[in-house]
Amino acid sequence: MSQLVIRYLLLFLFAFILQMTLVNFIEILQWRPDLLLIVLVAFALRKGPDWGMTAGFLIGLLQDMVGTELIGLAALSKTVAGFLAGVLSGKFAERAQFLLTLLISGLAHDFIYFFIYTLGEHFSLQSLIIFYTIPNLMYTIIIGGLLYYFMEPLMAE
Amino acid sequence: MKKVFGIFSQRRTVFLLGFYVVFSLFLMTLNDPYQLRGIRIAVLQTMSWMHQIRDHVNLVKNLKEENQQLRKKLLEKSLENQQMQESMLENIRLHRMLKFKEESNYSLIAAKVIGYGQEPTIRSLILDVGSADSVEKNQPVITDLGLVGKSLVVEKNQSIVQILMDRNSLVSARLQKSREVGVVGWSGNLWLDLNYISREVVVEPGEVVLTSGLSRIYPAGIKIGIVAEVRENEYELFKQIKIKPAVDFDRLEEVFVIKTPDSLKSREGID
Structure with missing residues (x-):
C-alpha cells in the first residue's frame, strides 16, 4: 500500500472523528460541512475512480454503521461521489479542479442520499434540496476550500 | 476463465x-x-404508476375500438332511423291517399311517380301504371290536394303525364265563388294563369279555382289552385289572374289516375 494511501487513510480517520465530534460545534442552523466528502474528493482526484468509489463505499459504510439511518444509504451515495470525483479528475483547470469536483460530486451525493431518504415520506425533495442540500453543500465547499489549501501540501507525493 | 478475467479487467x-x-x-x-418502509412504498408507487400507464394505454386502445364500433352502430341506427322516418311519412301519405280514394266518387287507379319526363317540349311525370292497369290516354291525374295533369302517352306498364305546368296544357276552370269559367294555362314560371275572366267579375286573392267540368277529360270540381294575384288593365277585356297551383309538382310521389266515365268520353269541349 503506498504511502499516499496510508496518509489518506489516516486523514479519513481524522476527518471521521472530527465529523462525529467537532462538526457539531460549527453547525449553522442545520447546516454542517461533510468533512469525509472533502477528503474523499481530494483522494479520488488523486487516485482515480476505482480507488475513489472503493474509499467512498468503505467510508459510507462506516458512517452507516455509526448512524441510525438506512444502512447502505451513505455507502451508496459516497460510492457514487467517489466515482464521479475520480472520473472528473483532470477535467477542469487546476485551480478550480477541487472546488468544481466537490460541487458536482456533492450534488450527486446529496441528491442520491436525500432522494432515497425521502422516498415514501411526506418531505418535499425540492425544498429539502433548496433549503438544506445547497446551503449545506456551500458550507462544505467553503470549508473544503480552506482545508484543501492546507491539506494539499501535506498530501504531496 | 481467462476471458472472463479479461473482460473484468x-x-x-x-x-x-x-x-x-x-x-x-x-x-x-x-x-x-x-426503515425499509419508504423504499417499499416507493416501489409500490412505481409499480402502481406502471400499472396505471398500462391500464391507460389499454383504456385508450379499448376506447378507440369502442369508438369505431359505436360510430358504425350510430351510422347503422341513423340509416335505420331515416328509413323508419321515410316509412312513417310514406305511411301518412298513403293513408291520406287511401282515405281520399275511399271518399272519392271517382274510379281511381293508384300510381307511383317513378320519374320526370325528359322530353324538352313537354313537362311531364312518369307513372308506374299503364294500359295493363287500365290507364288510357287523356285521363286526369290527381292527388288528394288537387289536379296534376293528364295522361299523355300510355305504355303497358308505364305512362307519361303532362302536368299543368306545361306550356301546352290548357284546362277549363271555374272560379268557386263567382262560378265564372276561364281557361287555366301555364304562365311560364311558378304560377298558372286563369284567362278569359271578364273585368266585370269580382275576383279576390284566395278564391279557389276548380275544374269546370266543360271538358272531355276533366270532371268538374277538382281543385286546380287558389287565386294569388289579380290585375286589371283598362285597355283589356279580361283580368290577369295568377293562380298558385294546389299541387307541389316537385314533391309528387303518389298520384291517382281517374278512369274516365263513359259520359265524359262522348262530350265535346276543350281539355
Missing part, C-alpha cells in the same frame, strides 16, 4: 461501481421493516 471500473451499488442496495434491504 477491461471494464473493471464499471463492474466495481455496479458491485458497490448493488451491495449498497442489498445492505439497504437488510434494514428493519420501519
